[in-house]
Amino acid sequence: MAGNSLKTYLELNSRLGEFGHYCPVCLALYYHLVDCSETADLTHAAEYKKFYYRLCGGNHLEIFLSNPDTFLAPCCPYNLPEPHLLPRKLTELQVKNKFPQQVELKGFCPVTYKDGNQRYEALVRGTMEYAVEYKKKLYIFETKEKQEKFMRMPEIYCDQKLPCKIPPLDEPVPLTSLPTLGYLEQGVAEAVIKAMTAVGSLKPKYPFVSVKRSALVYVAFYLKAFNRKSSGCLRQKYKKKLASFLENCELITYLSSAMTGAYKPPSERPKDFDFKLNRNLGPS
Template identity: 70%
Template sequence: MHNSSKILHIRNSCYTQEIDHIRQHFQQHYQNWILLDGLKSKWWIGNRIVKEFSISMKYISNYELQCRLGEFGHYCPVCLALHHHLVDCSDIAALTHAAEYREHYYKMCGEDHLERFLTTPDHFVSPGCARTLPQPHLLPRKRTENQVKNRFPQQVEMKGFCPVTYLDGKKRYEALVRGKMEYAVEYRERIYIFETKQKQDKFLRIPEAYWDQKLPTKVPPLCEPIPLTSLPTLGYLEQGVSISVIKAMTAVGCLKPKYPFLSIQRSSLLYVAFYLKAFNNKSTDYTRKLYKKKLASFEENCALIPYLSSTMRGSYRSPSERPINLEFKLNRFLALGDSPVTNIAL
């Protein structure tokens, strides 16, 4: 019987003896040895097999594509023939717009160009194509910021100004806009940086139109950052705390505080101090809440003077005819006269 204990023992012994050699063979020659948990359900195992198979087929198709790419590589032959544009399709992983012709693969940038290639392929490949792909050292390449820094002491061309913005702006002085390191391109062993990604892509398409330009004698100065501490006192206050001070001055102008037993000038200064501390974004939440409470208490004490002056006006009234909170606010007002500075100390 095939499922007898003797047969199963023989099979298990053979498996134990040969599994290491089989695993090594498939791993070295095919790189397709994958372990699956046999205790899982059949649906889980089936889905995992489909997933691994899809990944493997993707690697195989990409490898086959690289080995059988035509003379244009990853560049769209239709764009090159019709518009003389270098459109790199290497960033597109899918082969939706790829075509096979004469045992070579060609990648197109879109559906319309794919249809055009399939209709008349001889017009876009050698020898029917009138334009060929430039040599590899004449192709523009994107470069990262770190790659640009590693080329030091080599400097970027055009003193860092964007060549596309300058030429499209008819070489006017206003069109001299500095590029950004994140949009860098190397072309003919020179490095160019661009204002935006759209202008970087435009240079990659037609680098011959932008690469060889000369700057005018007069160019905008470098926008180097100025340390805040190097400014004079008025400039430092204007750049550092002007917005906060303006808000505080606006608030004190609207309120016009007069603290009991203090001058108007000192009342205004104390209010500005409380306001700045209460709305300082660099302080902790606890500190801001603390001074917002002090600011609210300061405003309440300032409101005692107009309240008492309006309530106590006229002839004498008995305690039963007075407002309920008059006695409390009067005592609070008199208490502030004993030690006003202590009660409102910062």
């Protein structure tokens, strides 16, 4: 049987054999639980004695069709465990809804630990994105590949004990609990470094204002203009102030190059010279 129309898929679900969506060949040959339910393609499905069976690939489909009775009861070497004894994937929300139940192995990935010969270096934390419930216990994994490996062979990885010494838990530290220098380093260091880099590159000098004060004003405008926690409207307001501030800083360079020792009548001056000169001098 082949095809992936909705009608065909519904028909398959209504007439699934004793292994459901699990590949009977993987179970018989390797005792692997390979769930094919996430695969919409029904190319590797077989019909036998009015029941449908799902296979994980073309090779196992051929093996199954060559002698189906070998992989079905009563001849099959292993039966599929009861539904409540099968591993099932969980979303992050489903894991959170099981609170206060805790994940096993204190959140370390059981597959990484087992495959790493249970060494200290193999204690790597899992992530809620890759979670599995098995025999009413929760496990989280480092990657999707390791989650899939656990789904195939849960018995190999489920019953492990942590050593006495484990890596420290990555518990978040409230910024307000840090000393002043630590608070500044963790809270504003990145933003301040960017602002200092920008002011160091531009070296702004505002008319009739000291270099030090010009730099301080620029940094203040920069921090407000690029504060990600501020509203878009407020950031835009200070970006305009920053742009205006830089325009005024450029007046000194412009006027020094445009003004010469000899007097020029207004008709011979650059068009924007008088405007920028008056802007530099400020209101009279």
